[in-house]
Amino acid sequence: MLKIAVYGKGGIGKSTVVSNVSAALARQGKTVMQIGCDPKSDSTRTLTGGKPIKTVLDLMREHKDSLSLDDMVVQSKSGVFCVEAGGPIPGTGCAGRGIITAFEQLESLHALEVYKPDVVFYDVLGDVVCGGFALPIRQGYAQKVCIVTSGEMMSLYAANNIAYAVKNFAKHKYAALGGLILNAKGIADERALVEKAAAEMETKVIFELPRSPMVQEAEAAGMTVAEYAPQSDMGILFSELAEKLTEAPHE
Amino acid sequence: MNSLCFCSAAFGSWGIVRLGTLVPECKMLFVCPYSCGRHNSIGAIQHGYKDRVSYLFIDEKDVALGTMYDDIPKTVHTLVSSEPKPKVVLIYFSCVLYMSGFDWDAIIEEISQEYPEIQFRACMMNPVASETSDPPVPAMIRTLCSLWNKDAGSAKTVNLLGPYSKLSPECELYTVLQACGAQDLLHFTNAQTYDDYALMGSSMLNLVIRPEGLLAAKAWSDTMNYCFLPVSYNLAEVSGQYETIFEALGAKTDLAPYYDAVTTAIEKARAMIGDLPIAVCSSATCRPFGLAKALVEYGFTVSDVFSDGCAFYDAEAKTWLAERGGVAFHEIHDPSLVEQVGHIGTAQIAIGFMAGYYSGAPHVVNLMLDEGHFGFYGIIHLMEMLRDAAATQSSLEACIERYGLII
Structure with missing residues (x-):
């Protein structure tokens, strides 16, 4: 079972990338589980036709004593097992602790043993802001961390911070840094900028996704590109990224 | 319990830190705010283990800045350098660290590498987890049992799990077990040294007679069978419990005399x-x-x-x-x-x-x-x-x- 955590600055396109990769892998016959780790709970939205799914924490609030995996794991049309960790009521509680609690709940119900996914994606909110959001990097969770970034400075700052956290954990044999995924915004010399930043982070750019209206078009249709137009340029690229992520050796 | 509750003055039991005293040659470090330490310190005096527990006090700044990652190894160094040298160090993390996503596994790994001759374990002082599937006391007993030696071979002994003190010597269970081929009924409190304590890992059966020992028995169930037989005062149930023990041991004896x-x-x-x-x-x-x-x-x-x-x-x-x-x-x-x-x-x-x-x-x-x-x-x-x-x-x-x- 390969477990990959995907981090990156808020709004950079993590959920879009992860959902497309999940759907592409599912098309290739892999069993995939995607766990959204963001209180906004929108990681799997494009997989579920734009319909929000109940989050683990919402379900815990509603049915404290009678939770089942069937309640919290929704299979998309493309076959991906979708989970949203969720968060506390906005403006209250602790979102990081919420992630820990949701993960503990999934573990107590043996989610991975039941669904036996070949690949698990943890789609984690913007940055490694606290212990809770660092959980997917820790022992027993992801084996590698990939960071989605553009060439924009704020995005690269966030990537650098995440890379620092991953390296800080490396001495404990936690997840390794798997590289940067460039989700291009079309700025000048973008590839060169990101490669330079990657070198400073002692990692590399493992894939580049160009800016394409196809992504928005598919989303407007309530689908991932992998479902909407799998043979399009973007569809093929997501398929290649899926192969890259699941085949590439860890750094 | 999401409404008004009453707490009786007779409510209580052994605390998590006191349970750590069941391990011989063990020192305890409680990483907590000052008030938690003060409360625990009074308990330690009352129960006679003040010489075994030390404190690293943390405040809001430490939690916000994550300074414990540096402070704990330094404090452990001081603790293990002082006499008597411990064979086990239990580090207790209070609720505030439990809730904040503190990475205690990383700390334990780091100090274990620095002092390979000492067993370190993270223990959670987290009463907020009481209603979860991993409540503090059963989880603590599981931690205590994780100190048993998995490679100690196999002995014809039975472990008693759940109660914090051993059975009365007058209890017939000792005689019954011996008649069924078991050499001894071991409890945490039997051991005078850590090496003796660790030998509980070689027993053939965990006999769990109170629910507090159940998580530990389950954690060992890959290599050691267990029977969960919560203490009963019903004569027919007691007979039934002995039948379960006979089945687990593959031998039986006559209970009629009792x-x-x-x-x-x-x-x-x-x-x-x-x-x-x-x-x-x-x-x-x-x-x-x-x-x-x-x-x-x-x-x-x-x-x-x-x-x-x-x-x-x-x-x-x-x-x-x-x-x-x-x-x-x-x-x-x-x-x-x-x-x-x-x-x-x-x-x-x-x-x-x-x-x-x-x-x-x-x-x-x-x-x-x-x-x-x-x-x-x-x-x-x-x-x-x-x-x-x-x-x-x-x-x-x-x-x-x-x-x-x-x-």
């Missing part, structure tokens, strides 16, 4: 107590409803059961009592009890501190956590305790203080 003594003890207690109403509670036993049912079946009058919920293994007895009628059930956190404390029900004899506190019964059986009890002996000794209690007026306050329940 029945007469039980019957005699019940008759003597029954003759002395007559129809005096009795209250039972969950601080005395893990099966308060089962105990109430057993007493009713023996001919005693049970008026009240005070409990903190109802365990799955006690549910049948609760249903039996409810259908039969005549016994009042009280949920101990019910806030409506506060107005009536000391006058709830009609009991004249209370089995356990909680029952004594709520009922105000003048006679209290000084039984806590089924201590020392299992099997036929448990019934016989309980009958003796009932007779002793009926013969004397008890000071509940003195009983509680003597046990060290309140800190």
Whole structure:
């Protein structure tokens, strides 16, 4: 079972990338589980036709004593097992602790043993802001961390911070840094900028996704590109990224 | 419990830190805010382990800045450098660290690499997890059992899990186990050294007689079988529990000699107590409803059961009592009890501190956590305790203080 955590600055396109990769892998016959780790709970939205799914924490609030995996794991049309960790009521509680609690709940119900996914994606909110959001990097969770970034400075700052956290954990044999995924915004010399930043982070750019209206078009249709137009340029690229992520050796 | 609750002055048990004292040659470090440390320190003085526990106080800044990642290894260095040198260090993390996503595994790994000759374990002081599938006390006992040596070979011994003290030497379980080929019944408190303690990992069976030991037994179940046989005072159930033990050991012995003594003890207690109403509670036993049912079946009058919920293994007895009628059930956190404390029900004899506190019964059986009890002996000794209690007026306050329940 390969477990990959995907981090990156808020709004950079993590959920879009992860959902497309999940759907592409599912098309290739892999069993995939995607766990959204963001209180906004929108990681799997494009997989579920734009319909929000109940989050683990919402379900815990509603049915404290009678939770089942069937309640919290929704299979998309493309076959991906979708989970949203969720968060506390906005403006209250602790979102990081919420992630820990949701993960503990999934573990107590043996989610991975039941669904036996070949690949698990943890789609984690913007940055490694606290212990809770660092959980997917820790022992027993992801084996590698990939960071989605553009060439924009704020995005690269966030990537650098995440890379620092991953390296800080490396001495404990936690997840390794798997590289940067460039989700291009079309700025000048973008590839060169990101490669330079990657070198400073002692990692590399493992894939580049160009800016394409196809992504928005598919989303407007309530689908991932992998479902909407799998043979399009973007569809093929997501398929290649899926192969890259699941085949590439860890750094 | 998402509404107003009442907490009795008789509520309590062993704390998580005190449980760590069951491991020989062990030092404890409590990483916590000052007030938690002060509270624990008073308990440590009362229970005589102040020389084994040290503190690293943290405040809001430490949590915000994550400075404990540097401070804990430094503090551990000081602790392990002082005499006597420990073989085990238990590091307790308070609620505030548990809640903040602190990476205790990383700390334990780091210091374990620095001091490979010492066993380090992270222990959670997290009462906020009481209602989860990993509550503090069972999780702590699992941690204590993780210190057993997995590679100690195989011995014909049986481990006793659940109670914090060993069974009374008069309990027939020792004799029964020996007759079935077991060399000894081991408990944490048997060991004088850590090496002896670690040998519990070589036992052939974990015998879990209270729910506190269940997570530990499950954690060891890949290499060591376990039987969960919560202490019962019902003669038929006790016989059934021994049949389970016989099956687990692949041998059996005659239990007939024990029945007469039980019957005699019940008759003597029954003759002395007559129809005096009795209250039972969950601080005395893990099966308060089962105990109430057993007493009713023996001919005693049970008026009240005070409990903190109802365990799955006690549910049948609760249903039996409810259908039969005549016994009042009280949920101990019910806030409506506060107005009536000391006058709830009609009991004249209370089995356990909680029952004594709520009922105000003048006679209290000084039984806590089924201590020392299992099997036929448990019934016989309980009958003796009932007779002793009926013969004397008890000071509940003195009983509680003597046990060290309140800190």
